[in-house]
Amino acid sequence: MxxxxxxxxxxxxxxxxxxxxxxxxxxxxxxxxxxxxxxxxxxxxxxxxxxxxxxxxxxxxxxxxxxxxxxxxxxxxxxxxxARPGHKHLFICKACRETKDIDLCPMELIKNDLEGYVIENHKFEVYGICPQCH
CATH class of the missing domain: 1.10.10.10 (Winged helix-like DNA-binding domain superfamily/Winged helix DNA-binding domain)
Known part of the structure; x- marks a missing residue:
C-alpha cells in the first residue's frame, strides 16, 4: 500500500x-x-x-x-x-522485530478439535530469534 x-x-x-x-x-x-x-x-x-x-x-x-x-x-x-492483504501467519524475531511469513495454516490441524464451534477469525504467531540476530 x-x-x-x-x-x-x-x-x-x-x-x-x-x-x-x-x-x-x-x-x-x-x-x-x-x-x-x-x-x-x-x-x-x-x-x-x-x-x-x-x-x-x-x-x-x-x-x-x-x-x-x-x-x-x-x-x-x-x-x-x-496491514498486508491476505491470510498471514508469522515468525517474529524478538530482537529485531523482523517477520517471516509461515505458509502453513494451523487451523487445518486443529479444526477437528473445534467441531461444533463457529470460528470467526484466528491468528498464528511464532516468536523467537532470527538467524541474523542469533
Whole structure:
C-alpha cells in the first residue's frame, strides 16, 4: 500500500487528512517490521514536537480499526505495522522485530478439535530469534 491509497481510504470513510496522520502512515510504509507505539511517538515528535501521546495512540488505533495497520502483542506491549492483504501467519524475531511469513495454516490441524464451534477469525504467531540476530 502506498501513502496516497491509504489517505484515499481514510478520506472515503470520512476522516480528515492531517500531516500527523500522513507522517504516521509514512513511518509504516517505510518500515518492514512491527513498531512499538513509543517508536512511532519518537519519530512523529521529531516533525511535530507538540503532538501528544493521546493523539498518536488515537491514530494508531484508528488506523488499526480501519485495517490499514495490524497489531501483535510483544513483551506486554502492542506493536503495529502496515496491514498486508491476505491470510498471514508469522515468525517474529524478538530482537529485531523482523517477520517471516509461515505458509502453513494451523487451523487445518486443529479444526477437528473445534467441531461444533463457529470460528470467526484466528491468528498464528511464532516468536523467537532470527538467524541474523542469533
Amino acid at each position: 502506498d501513502l496516497q491509497t491509504a489517505i484515499h481510504t481514510l478520506k472515503e470513510k470520512g476522516y480528515k487528512r492531517t500531516k500527523q496522520r500522513e507522517r504516521m502512515l509514512k513511518i509504516f510504509i517505510d518500515q518492514h517490521h512491527y513498531l512499538a507505539a513509543k517508536d512511532v511517538i519518537r519519530d512523529i515528535q521529531q516533525y511535530f514536537p507538540g503532538v501528544s501521546y493521546a493523539t498518536v495512540y488515537k491514530n494508531l488505533y484508528l488506523l488499526t480499526e480501519e485495517k490499514l495497520l495490524e497489531t501483535i502483542e510483544m513483551n506486554r506491549e502492542k506493536h503495529f505495522r502496515l
